[in-house]
Amino acid sequence: MSRKRNAETDHFDLLPFVAILMSTLGCLLFITLSIASLNLTVPTVRLAPTGESKTPLLIDWRKGVSTVSHNNVRTVIPWNDAQWSELDNITVSNAGKVELPSKLNAALNNISSDPQHNYALFAVHPSGFAAFSAMHAICQQRNIDVGYYPVGEKDKVKLEEASIKGTK
Amino acid sequence: MPLADMLTNTVGVMMFILVFTVLSAAGAVVTHAFPLEQPSDKTKILAVCTAHKVIWLSLDELEQEARNSSGILQADKMDLWARQYSKLHFEKNGFSIQGHVQFANGDIPKEAEIEISALHGAGEDETKIASEHSSFRSKLQSVSPQKAFIYFFVYPNSEPVFEKAKAIAENANFQTGWYPMGETENITDVTYSPVTSEQGLKIGPQN
Numbered sequence A: 001m002s003r004k005r006n007a008e009t010d011h012f013d014l015l016p017f018v019a020i021l022m023s024t025l026g027c028l029l030f031i032t033l034s035i036a037s038l039n040l041t042v043p044t045v046r047l048a049p050t051g052e053s054k055t056p057l058l059i060d061w062r063k064g065v066s067t068v069s070h071n072n073v074r075t076v077i078p079w080n081d082a083q084w085s086e087l088d089n090i091t092v093s094n095a096g097k098v099e100l101p102s103k104l105n106a107a108l109n110n111i112s113s114d115p116q117h118n119y120a121l122f123a124v125h126p127s128g129f130a131a132f133s134a135m136h137a138i139c140q141q142r143n144i145d146v147g148y149y150p151v152g153e154k155d156k157v158k159l160e161e162a163s164i165k166g167t168k
Numbered sequence B: 001m002p003l004a005d006m007l008t009n010t011v012g013v014m015m016f017i018l019v020f021t022v023l024s025a026a027g028a029v030v031t032h033a034f035p036l037e038q039p040s041d042k043t044k045i046l047a048v049c050t051a052h053k054v055i056w057l058s059l060d061e062l063e064q065e066a067r068n069s070s071g072i073l074q075a076d077k078m079d080l081w082a083r084q085y086s087k088l089h090f091e092k093n094g095f096s097i098q099g100h101v102q103f104a105n106g107d108i109p110k111e112a113e114i115e116i117s118a119l120h121g122a123g124e125d126e127t128k129i130a131s132e133h134s135s136f137r138s139k140l141q142s143v144s145p146q147k148a149f150i151y152f153f154v155y156p157n158s159e160p161v162f163e164k165a166k167a168i169a170e171n172a173n174f175q176t177g178w179y180p181m182g183e184t185e186n187i188t189d190v191t192y193s194p195v196t197s198e199q200g201l202k203i204g205p206q207n
Helices: A002-009 A015-041 A081-088 A102-112 A126-141 B002-026 B059-070 B075-086 B126-130 B135-142 B159-171
Strands: A044-048 A055-062 A065-070 A073-078 A118-124 A146-150 A156-159 B029-033 B043-050 B053-057 B089-092 B095-105 B108-118 B148-154 B176-180 B187-192
Touching: A015 B002, A044 A118, A055 A102, A055 A126, A055 A156, A065 A102, A073 A102, A102 A118, A118 A126, A126 A146, A126 B176, A146 B176, B043 B159, B053 B108, B053 B135, B053 B159, B059 B075, B059 B089, B059 B095, B059 B108, B059 B187, B075 B095, B075 B108, B126 B135, B126 B159, B135 B159, B148 B159, B159 B176
Parallel strands: A044 A156, A044 B029, A055 A118, A118 A146, B043 B148, B148 B176
Antiparallel strands: A055 A065, A065 A073, B043 B053, B089 B095, B095 B108, B108 B187
């Protein structure tokens, strides 16, 4: 009689353990999948030097906002729609008339102060395609060399470490 | 108990795979060389990347067709020519062409241009251009990389096909350049302008 009672009391129920295990792993899976999807949807485009003697100043170019990266400092420069529509119709001849946001103007002045060693490197996002020809004309009018590369709308853009020395 | 073991092992293996995926994804970096646009004396061979397809663009052929359709410009019949040119519309080589004329004073044309837009479904997609007998590759084989460079007009959301076409052209030793086009923007080619008043953009290869 006592033996039978001991066998009943020693019984170990696995169900709560499995439930806790499954819940924990379920949460971990959810977190892992979220991180994976975030990483997969925002790829990084890294621009690497090719032996050019000039130092690039990276300008992330999209509609409504451009971001200038200089000496590891990122300056976000917003635009308004009126400025964009004005920029749409400019050519190299009349590019000088366009009034740029002061911070972007300062960045271009920094490049044009030593055009032999500096140039503007644009990462052009699809939303910035339409207005880029205006920016290109402004750079040519100021005798600034340019390079430009198409990147996805959500892509992050980085320069290789060796090139981030700041403009000379 | 064996059920718990199997369950734990299975989920453990799944976790390992997912962690590996996350770590791989975090390092997903696409590296490109710094582009720098430089002037070139080489002939510019044009292509348009739009709606996930690539189409070769021959301005000479389109201009010739426009001349054939609108007739020869004569000094004493400029107004007639301009009116005819304004009505110009044809389709050729996968493009729809529309003529436009700007007038200076009255009926005197100041500038005539053709507006070029790609026809729906024209061109070759990423898979086609990769094949041996694609018209993209055939055209590349017909020109010399020493004498010409490839210049792409790229519309939004056609960057993947541009990347593919650019890689094929560069593997064939061509220099390449590109230009971003607005979604609703058409390519315009000035075919008649008696006065050059505006300085156009200088464009060239970037590698």
